[in-house]
Amino acid sequence: MRKTIALLMLCVLLTLASACSSNSNSAASTEAQVKPEAELVIEAVNYEFDQKEYRVKKDVPVQITFKNVEGNHGILIPGLRVQLSGKKDSVVITPKEAGKYEIACSIMCGSGHGTMVSTLIVE
Numbered sequence: 001m002r003k004t005i006a007l008l009m010l011c012v013l014l015t016l017a018s019a020c021s022s023n024s025n026s027a028a029s030t031e032a033q034v035k036p037e038a039e040l041v042i043e044a045v046n047y048e049f050d051q052k053e054y055r056v057k058k059d060v061p062v063q064i065t066f067k068n069v070e071g072n073h074g075i076l077i078p079g080l081r082v083q084l085s086g087k088k089d090s091v092v093i094t095p096k097e098a099g100k101y102e103i104a105c106s107i108m109c110g111s112g113h114g115t116m117v118s119t120l121i122v123e
Helices: 002-020
Strands: 028-030 038-045 053-056 062-068 075-077 082-084 090-095 099-105 117-122
Touching: 038 053, 062 082, 082 090
Parallel strands: 038 062, 053 117
Antiparallel strands: 028 090, 062 090, 075 082, 075 099, 099 117
């Protein structure tokens, strides 16, 4: 009886885990096999990105590449579900909704970490 309950609980947990890990997002889709039509390079130095604003086109596959020039940084674009750092420094996405998306440093980098933000504009 205990084995049956344990097996049932395991099945429920696996079902919940697979449901929580689904990657459906209307703002952008991440594609491993899609060839990018544009490239965006975001560079980080201590407490700032190389630009205040970056621009990409809606519905155009873009390869976003992160370059850490100075310090220990990463980038997070929550609205597009993008997180890049030294371990994973590039991703191809197709933004599906126009708008402004905040880019922030994803690694606690020191006293200027809280002000290390930029904007990605999808046109």
